[in-house]
Amino acid sequence: MIGGIEMTLNDVQPGSTVKIEGLENSSIKSRLMSMGLIKGTTVKVLRSAPMGDPMAISVRSYNLALRVADAKNIMVSVL
Numbered sequence: 001m002i003g004g005i006e007m008t009l010n011d012v013q014p015g016s017t018v019k020i021e022g023l024e025n026s027s028i029k030s031r032l033m034s035m036g037l038i039k040g041t042t043v044k045v046l047r048s049a050p051m052g053d054p055m056a057i058s059v060r061s062y063n064l065a066l067r068v069a070d071a072k073n074i075m076v077s078v079l
Contacts, residue, residue: 007075007077007078008071008072008073008074008075008076009043009045009055009057009066009071009072009074009075009076010055010068010071010072012076012078013045014045014046014047014048015044015045015046016044016045017043017044017045017078017079018042018043018044018045018076018077018078018079019040019041019042019043019076019077019079020037020038020039020040020042020074020075020076021039021075021076021077022039022074022075023037023038023039023073023074023075024073024074024075026070026073028070029073032070032073032074035059035064036059036060037059037074041059041060042079043057043058043059043076044057044058045057046058046063052068053067053068053069054066054067054068055068055071
């Protein structure tokens with residue numbers, strides 16, 4: 001939470017580093033968790049595609065392309 005406002009991963013600007021605060025229940029929650037997107041993990045937003053979808057993030061020791069619809073299910077806080 002930033003100043004009382006909840007933020008999702010799709011709201012983060014490229015170049016920013018954030019910490020995952022939680023995942024909303026969705027059909028791909030377990031898949032996201034198996035890719036290392038779990039509470040407390042630090043994620044860096046690398047860039048977005050020209051039309052904004054998908055976005056590239058750096059998580060743990062690899063880069064991941066993530067659909068914006070899926071990024072909306074990941075709650076984060078800025079570091």
